[in-house]
Amino acid sequence: MYINKVNRITTFMTLEMFEQIKRFFHISAPVSSLPRCQWYHKLLPLADELRQRFQQYLIPATDVAIDEMMIRFVGRLFHTIAFPGKPIPLGYKVLALAERGYTFGFIFTSRVESFSDQNTIPSHYGPIKLSPTSQAVLQLCLQLPYQENRFTLYCDNCFSNIPLFQVLHTYGISACGTVRINSAEFPQVLKVDKKKVTLPWNTISAVQVRDVLAVLWQDNNLVRLLTTAHSCQANDRKPRYRR
Numbered sequence: 001m002y003i004n005k006v007n008r009i010t011t012f013m014t015l016e017m018f019e020q021i022k023r024f025f026h027i028s029a030p031v032s033s034l035p036r037c038q039w040y041h042k043l044l045p046l047a048d049e050l051r052q053r054f055q056q057y058l059i060p061a062t063d064v065a066i067d068e069m070m071i072r073f074v075g076r077l078f079h080t081i082a083f084p085g086k087p088i089p090l091g092y093k094v095l096a097l098a099e100r101g102y103t104f105g106f107i108f109t110s111r112v113e114s115f116s117d118q119n120t121i122p123s124h125y126g127p128i129k130l131s132p133t134s135q136a137v138l139q140l141c142l143q144l145p146y147q148e149n150r151f152t153l154y155c156d157n158c159f160s161n162i163p164l165f166q167v168l169h170t171y172g173i174s175a176c177g178t179v180r181i182n183s184a185e186f187p188q189v190l191k192v193d194k195k196k197v198t199l200p201w202n203t204i205s206a207v208q209v210r211d212v213l214a215v216l217w218q219d220n221n222l223v224r225l226l227t228t229a230h231s232c233q234a235n236d237r238k239p240r241y242r243r
Contacts, residue, residue, distance in 0.1 A: 186224075
């Protein structure tokens with residue numbers, strides 16, 4: 001009878017012995033012919049293989065989402081990002097495109113280096129300049145089989161902005177997400193200060209900026225969102241039963 005047993009290293013080596021051996025090891029970065037190497041270049045063979053397999057075995061459904069994933073790292077490195085208050089407050093940030101918990105694509109990011117290859121962004125209104133984060137979102141969305149399927153991207157206010165949603169709409173990808181008040185091209189008329197103005201519950205105001213609908217909705221708090229997948233018509237809203 002075969003029993004699968006995992007041998008713990010502490011059974012054969014003490015911590016003191018491991019530290020004594022570790023003193024004599026030194027790992028140097030490999031010399032590259034390129035002028036600058038990306039910090040994750042050692043992971044690229046494995047990461048590219050995983051990304052290819054992830055996209056080979058599943059075609060996402062209509063609704064997809066994008067968010068950041070954190071890899072814990074507490075050492076000193078320029079590429080790490082701090083998120084105070086998060087479960088992992090410090091480490092590497094990876095942007096991921098997912099559908100119901102399945103990661104379809106991902107991009108490594110850096111705090112000091114460019115991490116997207118989308119430079120010129122065409123749209124119905126001519127070239128649009130996007131931030132590095134928005135360029136990375138577009139790069140992930142273009143990995144979807146959007147030519148054969150209809151997709152709607154959902155994201156939070158870290159990624160939502162009108163220029164990005166316009167470019168996604170050009171490619172036939174709808175988008176919806178909450179937005180910050182200082183987001184690019186957000187209508188001035190919807191920049192309501194919640195500390196100075198109190199609106200009745202369920203008040204909805206909307207302004208269309210080209211292909212993007214900017215919405216202000218009074219729930220328990222003011223909610224600002226952008227969408228290219230919905231309208232403010234009564235038949236396009238689902239009732240919500242409040243306790």
